Amino acid sequence: MTTPAGRRPEGAPVGRRVFLGxxxxxxxxxxxxxxxxxxxxxxxxxxxxxxxxxxIATLPVGQGFRFYxxxxxxxxxxxxxxxxxxxxxxxxxxxxxxxDLQAMPQTExxxxxxxxxxxxxxxxxxxxxxxSHLLDLAGxxxxxxxxxxxxxxxxxxxxxxxxxxxxxxxxxxxxxxGAPVTHDHGGPVRLYAAPMYGYKSIKWLxxxxxxxxxxxxYWEERGYDLDGxxxxxxxRDDDPTA
Amino acid sequence: MTRxxxxxxxxxxxxxxxxxxxxxxxxxxxxxxxxxxYNSELQVLVGHRPVVEAVHVWSGVALPVPVxxxxxxxxxxxxxAELDRFTARDWQWLRSRTRRDGAIAVGKFNAGQKLNGSLSxxxxxxxxxxxxVMWLPDLTPLSWRTGAxxxxxxxxLAFGLLVLGHLSHALRDPVAMLGIRTxxxxxxxxxxxxxxxxxxxxxxxxxxxx
Numbered sequence: 512m513t514t515p516a517g518r519r520p521e522g523a524p525v526g527r528r529v530f531l532g533x534x535x536x537x538x539x540x541x542x543x544x545x546x547x548x549x550x551x552x553x554x555x556x557x558x559x560x561x562x563x564x565x566x567i568a569t570l571p572v573g574q575g576f577r578f579y580x581x582x583x584x585x586x587x588x589x590x591x592x593x594x595x596x597x598x599x600x601x602x603x604x605x606x607x608x609x610x611d612l613q614a615m616p617q618t619e620x621x622x623x624x625x626x627x628x629x630x631x632x633x634x635x636x637x638x639x640x641x642x643s644h645l646l647d648l649a650g651x652x653x654x655x656x657x658x659x660x661x662x663x664x665x666x667x668x669x670x671x672x673x674x675x676x677x678x679x680x681x682x683x684x685x686x687x688x689g690a691p692v693t694h695d696h697g698g699p700v701r702l703y704a705a706p707m708y709g710y711k712s713i714k715w716l717x718x719x720x721x722x723x724x725x726x727x728x729y730w731e732e733r734g735y736d737l738d739g740x741x742x743x744x745x746x747r748d749d750d751p752t753a
Numbered sequence: 754m755t756r757x758x759x760x761x762x763x764x765x766x767x768x769x770x771x772x773x774x775x776x777x778x779x780x781x782x783x784x785x786x787x788x789x790x791y792n793s794e795l796q797v798l799v800g801h802r803p804v805v806e807a808v809h810v811w812s813g814v815a816l817p818v819p820v821x822x823x824x825x826x827x828x829x830x831x832x833x834a835e836l837d838r839f840t841a842r843d844w845q846w847l848r849s850r851t852r853r854d855g856a857i858a859v860g861k862f863n864a865g866q867k868l869n870g871s872l873s874x875x876x877x878x879x880x881x882x883x884x885x886v887m888w889l890p891d892l893t894p895l896s897w898r899t900g901a902x903x904x905x906x907x908x909x910l911a912f913g914l915l916v917l918g919h920l921s922h923a924l925r926d927p928v929a930m931l932g933i934r935t936x937x938x939x940x941x942x943x944x945x946x947x948x949x950x951x952x953x954x955x956x957x958x959x960x961x962x963x
Contacts, residue, residue, distance in 0.1 A: 519834070520834050520835050520837070520838040520860075521838060521840055522838035522839045522840035522841075522843065523838065523839055523840075524837050524838060524839075525837070525838070525839035525843075525867070525871070526836050526837035526838070526839070526867060526870060526871035526874075527837050527871070529868075529871035529872060529875055530871050530874050530875040530878065531875075532875070533872070533875030533876060533878070533879055534875060534878055534879060534882070536879070537878070537879030537882055537883060537904055537908065538882070540883075540900055540901075540903065540904035541882070541883060541886055541893075541897050541900045541901045541904060542897060542900060543900060544899060544900025544901070544902075544903040544904055545896040545897075545899035545900045545903075546896075547900075547903065548899060548900075548903050576793075577793055577796075578793035578796045578797050579796070579802055580796065580797070580800040580801075580802060581800070581801070581802055581803055582800050582801060583799070583800040583801055584798075584800060585800070629898070629899055629902060695793075695797055733803075746890065746891075746895060747895055748895060
């Protein structure tokens with residue numbers, strides 16, 4: 512017994528009003544929040560650039576990369592130890608070092624990076640070897656219709672049709688944001704598939720395998736669309752990035 | 754005095770303590786997993802995003818369970834009703850600069866505790882609602898998901914601050930902690946922190962001769 516039987520607390524039910532008021536605000540935010548965010552994001556991005564403490568970058572708005580990994584600590588690859596294997600249905604399987612890749616023709620792109628979970632980073636500079644160049648070097652044999660890409664995190668995989676892989680805006684990226692791709696961004700070598708959602712741009716790339724058909728990658732086995740075109744897949748309507 | 758002083762007053766029933774304890778542990782798990790999902794530096798350290806996400810989502814789904822089960826208990830309902838009601842004295846207490854000196858006789862809960870209770874409950878409900886929208890993307894249009902993400906992020910920030918405040922008040926008062934752990938508090942503590950409640954349970958304070 513904490514209160515004498517039958518006694519009711521006096522006063523106005525303010526707690527209930529606060530509770531219901533917050534629920535109402537939350538519901539209004541769900542319906543109208545997207546429009547609010549559209550106005551808020553450029554303002555906050557502007558402030559982030561001018562904020563020397565970096566505190567504003569920790570607020571839940573703005574335009575920055577978020578780090579995603581599906582495994583625990585990913586082993587760091589040194590520039591000297593790194594190898595990119597090209598294998599499967601090809602005439603000339605190969606293993607490229609980072610120096611090999613750096614000596615190949617490079618393409619530079621400035622494109623937005625759009626994540627399927629909603630965040631977008633505008634105007635990211637990318638540079639690297641077109642994936643089509645590596646495919647030409649290897650020479651796909653008849654019957655090869657797709658590429659399977661593997662990450663040295665030991666878990667992540669991705670796939671593209673051969674036609675998608677040959678697009679000029681699909682890069683084996685060596686540079687990002689004007690510097691070599693850092694480990695956290697998937698370095699030393701990652702994919703950048705410009706017209707597609709971020710999950711297609713596999714990080715820590717170490718194997719390109721030509722296959723007879725498209726093999727669903729890590730997220731595609733978990734429900735994401737095989738073709739990750741920005742704006743027309745995964746139930747989203749973002750502005751295209753290419 | 755109706756009770757020997759060492760027994761103290763019953764502040765929280767067993768049911769109230771269980772609801773508070775289970776919900777509290779779930780909230781801590783939610784906060785830690787949220788920090789990993791949200792903060793890039795922590796995510797770099799921990800990785801395993803699908804696992805952390807599952808822990809976060811299922812702790813969230815579980816959070817209402819102890820609360821709803823608890824409402825079957827009369828003592829939980831009585832404490833919830835007590836937190837709900839604001840009297841003129843509560844507003845006075847909130848406005849007062851010397852609210853801690855005991856001049857305003859506080860009931861079972863002071864106005865700050867009442868505010869924390871309703872804000873936490875409302876914030877928790879908003880987090881559940883927006884979390885459900887993000888978790889079940891097929892049920893709602895895309896713009897709702899964007900709105901739900903925005904609301905979830907900012908509400909989580911506010912909710913985290915509320916929990917920090919609650920913990921810091923609790924850690925500064927070992928007797929209050931004893932109360933939520935064992936259910937009982939000494940009458941002397943009750944008379945100084947919750948005078949009106951103490952008087953209701955233990956009768957008027959004996960005359961002080963000082």
